[in-house]
Amino acid sequence: MKIxxxxxxxRLCDALTPVLRQAGYAVETAHDGIDGEFLGDELQPDLxxxxxxxxxxxxxxxLRHWRANGNRIxxxxxxxxxxxxxxxxxxxxxxxxxxxxxxxxxxxxxRISAVCRRQHGKPDNSLSWxxxxxxxxxxxxxxxxxxxxxxxxxxxxxxxxxxxxxEEVLSKxxxxxxxxxxxxxxxxxxxxxxxxxxxxxxxxxxxETRRGQGYRLQAEKTR
Ligand code: CA
Numbered sequence: 001m002k003i004x005x006x007x008x009x010x011r012l013c014d015a016l017t018p019v020l021r022q023a024g025y026a027v028e029t030a031h032d033g034i035d036g037e038f039l040g041d042e043l044q045p046d047l048x049x050x051x052x053x054x055x056x057x058x059x060x061x062x063l064r065h066w067r068a069n070g071n072r073i074x075x076x077x078x079x080x081x082x083x084x085x086x087x088x089x090x091x092x093x094x095x096x097x098x099x100x101x102x103x104x105x106x107x108x109x110x111r112i113s114a115v116c117r118r119q120h121g122k123p124d125n126s127l128s129w130x131x132x133x134x135x136x137x138x139x140x141x142x143x144x145x146x147x148x149x150x151x152x153x154x155x156x157x158x159x160x161x162x163x164x165x166x167e168e169v170l171s172k173x174x175x176x177x178x179x180x181x182x183x184x185x186x187x188x189x190x191x192x193x194x195x196x197x198x199x200x201x202x203x204x205x206x207x208e209t210r211r212g213q214g215y216r217l218q219a220e221k222t223r
Pocket of ligand 1: 007008009051052053054
């Protein structure tokens with residue numbers, strides 16, 4: 001899952017990026033409103049963290065632009081502490097949640113999870129498909145036989161993305177973009193290796209290969 005962090009405070013960016021990566025997210029950053037607005041449309045992130053006080057173009061204008069143009073990606077706005085009007089403006093402009101600065105990173109992580117759950121209509125922190133369940137807090141999975149599977153970071157991110165888009169055919173390029181943030185790490189052939197790991201854990205039919213198109217979870221079995 002990919003997060004775009006738009007924040008001009010470089011120290012805050014440097015502090016947040018490793019925390020978000022540790023939590024299993026791929027992170028892209030922008031440091032002004034103009035780049036941020038462009039990347040919010042271009043990168044198709046799963047979630048955007050948007051500071052409102054930005055050089056170039058204010059965060060509120062960026063958010064209004066996205067919403068006016070049909071960009072519905074979930075947005076958490078970062079506002080100055082005690083600036084209640086900023087929160088109201090942010091929510092009215094189409095933000096999904098807000099966080100006043102300074103904040104604890106744990107609170108940000110909790111809000112990211114909550115916004116994602118709402119987005120995917122899930123009541124708790126688990127995703128499941130065809131007997132496979134993923135707990136997104138503990139980053140562990142259960143296979144159809146009920147056995148617990150420990151996942152590496154990349155395996156976790158890949159499985160989570162597949163489970164969040166169970167009925168879509170996902171190209172290697174798209175999967176790679178959501179697993180890695182550095183373009184030099186982007187070798188789409190590696191995806192095949194991780195897909196095969198997941199098949200070893202969850203059964204070889206769990207993920208179908210669509211020749212020349214990508215991967216898709218096998219259609220859900222009726223119970
Ligand atoms: Ca700022």
